[in-house]
Amino acid sequence: MDKIDRTILELIKDNGRMSYSEIGKAAGLSRVAVKKRMDTMEKAGVIRGYRAVIDEEKAREGIRYTIDIEAIPEEYAEVVRVLRADRKLEAIYSTTGECRIHCLGRSANPSTMEAHVNYLFNHTKGIRKISWHILLSDLKRTEGESVDDGEKKRV
Numbered sequence: 001m002d003k004i005d006r007t008i009l010e011l012i013k014d015n016g017r018m019s020y021s022e023i024g025k026a027a028g029l030s031r032v033a034v035k036k037r038m039d040t041m042e043k044a045g046v047i048r049g050y051r052a053v054i055d056e057e058k059a060r061e062g063i064r065y066t067i068d069i070e071a072i073p074e075e076y077a078e079v080v081r082v083l084r085a086d087r088k089l090e091a092i093y094s095t096t097g098e099c100r101i102h103c104l105g106r107s108a109n110p111s112t113m114e115a116h117v118n119y120l121f122n123h124t125k126g127i128r129k130i131s132w133h134i135l136l137s138d139l140k141r142t143e144g145e146s147v148d149d150g151e152k153k154r155v
Contacts, residue, residue, distance in 0.1 A: 001046065004029065005037055009046070012038075016050035062108045064135040067117060071099040075126020082124045088116055099128075110134065 007027045012018055020031040020038070027034065041047045067089075071079040076099045083092050083103060091104040107113035113134070121130045 001041070005041060005046075008034065008037060009041070012047075012050075062106045063110065063113060065105050065107065065113050065132055066135065067103040067105060067120070067130060067132045068095075069101040069103070069120075069127055070097070070129040071101060072126045072128050073099050079124055079126045082120075086120070 020034040024034045089103045089105045093102040095102045117132045
């Protein structure tokens with residue numbers, strides 16, 4: 001690999017759908033030369049594929065919410081077992097504090113979210129306290145990019 005190959009990799013890292021012509025223009029190569037170099041890098045395993053980056057929030061329906069639970073110490077394991085089996089919960093975390101659990105869930109609307117949380121509280125032995133919040137927007141994603149300019153807008 002040389003400097004030109006590294007330039008091609010930088011160009012396609014953020015946009016794997018760039019055409020050979022676009023890459024060639026940016027790298028100072030012909031379309032044919034770019035294709036040949038990319039084919040070589042694919043065969044060598046440097047380029048292992050091209051993927052779509054999907055915004056899960058836009059692709060999925062419903063609202064996201066968090067649930068914070070304080071479990072009775074003797075019942076903590078049972079509460080965790082019930083939460084792990086719950087298909088509406090996408091993630092479950094153990095947090096600081098005595099027997100605290102933080103969950104991320106998704107529901108069709110606020111009414112079904114509230115029904116879900118109430119069901120958990122009323123039917124899961126060992127939950128001492130529960131609170132929940134609807135997530136309104138992402139201010140930062142795991143990729144490290146800001147989602148908006150950070151200005152608070154009045155609704």
